[in-house]
Amino acid sequence: MLxxxxxxxxxxxxxxxxxxxxxxxDLAIYLSSKLNKPLLIExxxxxxxxxxxxxxxxxxxxxxxxxxxxxxxxVEHAIYEWNYQSQLLALRLMDxxxxxxxxxxxxxxxxxxxxxxxxxxxxxxxxxxxLLIDELDRSDEEFESYLLEILSDWQISIPELGTIKAxxxxxxxxxxxxxxxxxxxxxxxxxxxxxxxxxxxxxxxILQTKMPNINQKxxxxxxxxxxxxxxxxxxxxxxxxxxxxxxxALSEMHYEHLDKQIIEDTLGIVLKDWQDLRDxxxxxxxxxxxxxxxxxxxx
Amino acid sequence: xxxxxxxxxxxILSFCHYLRDKDYYIGFQEEKECLASLSLDPGLIRSADxxxxxxxxxxxxxxxDIELFSDLFDHYWKELERAVDSKTKDEDSPTEQMKxxxxxxxxxxxxxxxxxDNVEQIGTASYSSHSPNDNQLGLSVDEKELQEMLKYVNSLxxxxxxxxxxxxxxxxxKKLINLRRSIRKNILGSDELxxxxxxxxxxxxRIVLLCDVSKSVELYSMFFLxxxxxLKSLSKRVEIFSFATSLHRLTEEIDIRDVNKSLRTxxxxxxxxxxxxxxxxxxxxxxxxxxxxxxxxxxxxxIVSDGWDTGAVDLIDKNMNALSQKCMKxxxxxxLLANEDWKPEVAGMQAAIPYIDLLLPFHNIESLKTMxxxxxx
Numbered sequence: 001m002l003x004x005x006x007x008x009x010x011x012x013x014x015x016x017x018x019x020x021x022x023x024x025x026d027l028a029i030y031l032s033s034k035l036n037k038p039l040l041i042e043x044x045x046x047x048x049x050x051x052x053x054x055x056x057x058x059x060x061x062x063x064x065x066x067x068x069x070x071x072x073x074x075v076e077h078a079i080y081e082w083n084y085q086s087q088l089l090a091l092r093l094m095d096x097x098x099x100x101x102x103x104x105x106x107x108x109x110x111x112x113x114x115x116x117x118x119x120x121x122x123x124x125x126x127x128x129x130x131l132l133i134d135e136l137d138r139s140d141e142e143f144e145s146y147l148l149e150i151l152s153d154w155q156i157s158i159p160e161l162g163t164i165k166a167x168x169x170x171x172x173x174x175x176x177x178x179x180x181x182x183x184x185x186x187x188x189x190x191x192x193x194x195x196x197x198x199x200x201x202x203x204x205x206i207l208q209t210k211m212p213n214i215n216q217k218x219x220x221x222x223x224x225x226x227x228x229x230x231x232x233x234x235x236x237x238x239x240x241x242x243x244x245x246x247x248x249a250l251s252e253m254h255y256e257h258l259d260k261q262i263i264e265d266t267l268g269i270v271l272k273d274w275q276d277l278r279d280x281x282x283x284x285x286x287x288x289x290x291x292x293x294x295x296x297x298x299x
Numbered sequence: 300x301x302x303x304x305x306x307x308x309x310x311i312l313s314f315c316h317y318l319r320d321k322d323y324y325i326g327f328q329e330e331k332e333c334l335a336s337l338s339l340d341p342g343l344i345r346s347a348d349x350x351x352x353x354x355x356x357x358x359x360x361x362x363x364d365i366e367l368f369s370d371l372f373d374h375y376w377k378e379l380e381r382a383v384d385s386k387t388k389d390e391d392s393p394t395e396q397m398k399x400x401x402x403x404x405x406x407x408x409x410x411x412x413x414x415x416d417n418v419e420q421i422g423t424a425s426y427s428s429h430s431p432n433d434n435q436l437g438l439s440v441d442e443k444e445l446q447e448m449l450k451y452v453n454s455l456x457x458x459x460x461x462x463x464x465x466x467x468x469x470x471x472x473k474k475l476i477n478l479r480r481s482i483r484k485n486i487l488g489s490d491e492l493x494x495x496x497x498x499x500x501x502x503x504x505r506i507v508l509l510c511d512v513s514k515s516v517e518l519y520s521m522f523f524l525x526x527x528x529x530l531k532s533l534s535k536r537v538e539i540f541s542f543a544t545s546l547h548r549l550t551e552e553i554d555i556r557d558v559n560k561s562l563r564t565x566x567x568x569x570x571x572x573x574x575x576x577x578x579x580x581x582x583x584x585x586x587x588x589x590x591x592x593x594x595x596x597x598x599x600x601x602i603v604s605d606g607w608d609t610g611a612v613d614l615i616d617k618n619m620n621a622l623s624q625k626c627m628k629x630x631x632x633x634x635l636l637a638n639e640d641w642k643p644e645v646a647g648m649q650a651a652i653p654y655i656d657l658l659l660p661f662h663n664i665e666s667l668k669t670m671x672x673x674x675x676x
Binding site: 006023024027031034035037042076084085088092141180181184187188190191192193194235275 | 324326328329332335336339340342343348349352353355356357359360361362364365471472473474491493495535551587588
C-alpha cells in the first residue's frame with residue numbers, strides 16, 4: 001500500500017498533501033511502514049498528529065478508519081458487537097423450522113449478525129486501510145490491553161467465531177495527548193514519535209503552504225506572536241491549528257499586520273481557556289513590549 | 300568501566316546495555332528492529348544525523364527517552380570513537396586513519412552492513428555511570444528512604460482499596476447483563492428482553508493529592524515530595540497537585556523511573572515554592588479547572604497542609620464545601636498535629652475543619668506508618 005523508497009519519498013508525498021514534516025517524522029513513517037509496526041505519536045493537542053493519518057490515507061488512496069477513544073470505550077464499540085435484536089428475531093423465525101440447537105447457534109453467531117466496529121473493520125477488509133486510533137490516552141487501560149493482540153499479531157479473537165486474522169495489515173497510527181501514560185507493552189509494539197510545537201521558520205512555512213495568499217508580514221507577525229505566547233505559563237498553549245485559524249480569520253478580515261487592538265479583539269481564536277485569555281489580555285502590552293513584538297508590529 | 304567489541308552487533312548491544320542502565324526499555328526486539336532499520340537504506344548509515352535519528356526512533360518509547368537520548372548518544376559514541384582512534388593510531392596507514400577519523404564507529408557499522416572488507420577492530424571505551432546532568436543535582440532522594448516510604452504508602456493504598464464495594468453499577472460496556480433492570484425495562488413490551496441493561500463492577504478508588512509547598516511547611520517539603528512520588532509509583536489512578544500561592548498539576552511531571560529528575564522538574568515548575576499560602580485561591584482554581592475531571596464519589600482527596608493561610612478564608616469555606624459534596628472523603632494531613640498542644644486556631648484550618656472527614660498528623664515516616672494501619676475509608 002505505502003511503498004516508500006526513502007525518507008525523501010515520504011517527505012515529498014507529505015508536501016504534496018500540504019503537510020510540512022521534519023526529518024524525524026519522515027523517518028518514523030518510513031520505518032513504521034518498513035517494519036510493519038504501528039506509529040505512536042504523542043504531543044500537545046493541535047500539532048498535526050491526526051493530520052498525519054489523514055495524509056497517509058490520501059497518499060495511499062485508501063479509506064481512513066478512525067476510532068475516537070474516550071473513557072469507558074469497550075470491545076463492543078471498538079472491535080465488534082453481536083446484533084442482539086436481530087439474533088432474537090432470527091430465533092423466533094426459526095421456531096417453526098426443524099433445526100437442531102447447533103444449527104440455530106451456528107446461524108445466529110454467523111457473520112450476518114456480527115456488527116463490525118472500526119478495529120475489526122480494518123483488519124477484515126479485503127482492501128488495505130489506514131487505521132487511526134485517536135487520543136488513546138482517554139481510553140481505559142483495559143482497552144489498551146485489547147489492542148495488544150491486534151497490534152502485535154494482527155488478529156482478533158471472537159469467542160463464538162474463533163480468531164480472525166488480518167487479510168491485509170492496515171497502516172496504524174495511534175495518537176495520544178499524554179493525559180495519562182500509555183503502558184510499556186503498547187509502546188514497545190509501536191514506533192514512537194513526539195511532535196512538539198514548531199519552530200518559527202517551520203510554522204511560517206506551514207502558514208504559507210496552507211494559505212498561499214496570506215500577507216507575508218502578517219504571517220511573520222502571527223508566528224512570532226505565537227512563539228512568544230507559548231513561552232507563557234498557559235493552561236493550554238496555542239498550537240498550529242490555532243495559528244492557522246487565526247491567520248485565516250485575519251486574512252478574511254483583510255488585515256495586513258497585527259496591532260494591539262486586533263490582538264485583543266481576536267485573541268479568543270488563539271486562546272481557548274478563560275483564565276489564559278484573562279491573564280494574557282491583562283499583560284498584553286507588557287508581553288508585546290517585553291518580547292519586542294510591538295516595535296516589529298509598528299515598523 | 301565497560302568493554303566493547305566493535306562489530307555491529309556488539310556495538311548495538313553495548314549501546315543498548317548502556318541505555319538500559321539509563322532505564323530505557325530495550326529488549327531483543329528493539330535490537331533486531333534497529334539492525335533491520337539500518338539495513339533498509341544505506342543513507343541511514345552514511346549520514347551521522349540520520350543514523351542517530353534511526354537509533355532514537357528504534358530505542359525511544361516516551362518523551363522522557365527522547366529528551367535524554369541526544370546527550371546519551373553523544374556521550375556514548377564519543378567514548379567509543381576515542382577508543383577506536385587510540386587503537387587505529389598505531390595500526391592504520393595514514394589514508395585509513397583519515398577514512399576512519401570522522402566517525403570510526405559508524406564506519407564499522409557501514410562496513411559490516413555492506414560487507415566491505417574492513418578488519419574489525421577491538422577497543423576499550425570507558426564511560427561514567429553518571430549522566431551529564433547528574434552533577435547539577437541540587438535535590439536527590441535516598442533510595443532506602445524512598446523504599447521505606449513506598450512500603451507504607453502501599454499499605455495505605457491497600458487499606459483504601461479494601462473499601463471497594465462488591466456492588467455493581469450501571470455500565471455502557473456490554474459485558475454483564477443486569478437482569479433485574481433489563482426485565483423492568485422490558486416489562487411493558489413483549490415477553491422478549493429486547494432492550495438489555497448492563498452492569499459492571501465499581502472501579503478502584505481514585506486519589507487526589509493536594510500538597511502545600513509554601514514556606515511554612517518547608518521543613519517537611521522533602522517528605523511530602525517522597526509521598527507524592529510513592530503515590531504515583533503505586534497507583535495509576537492518582538492525580539497530584541501542589542499549591543502555595545497558585546496551583547500546579549504535577550501528575551505528569553513525576554517520572555517514577557527517574558525520581559531525581561522528577562524532583563528537578565517539579566522544583567523548576569513550581570515558581571511559588573516556599574512562598575506564601577493561599578489555600579482558598581488554590582482550591583478555587585482546582586474546583587474550576589480540574590474537579591470535573593478528577594473528582595467524583597469514588598475519589599478520596601488528601602490535602603497536605605498546616606492550614607496557615609494568607610488568602611481569602613471565605614474561598615476556603617466555599618470550595619471545601621463544594622469539594623466535600625463531590626468526593627467520597629477528604630483527609631487532611633497536617634504536619635503540626637504532631638504537637639499535642641496544637642489547636643486549629645488559624646483561620647484557614649478553622650474554615651476547613653467542618654468539611655474534613657479525617658484530620659491526621661503527617662510529619663515523618665512514623666506518622667505515615669500509623670496512618671497506613673488506620674481504617675481511612
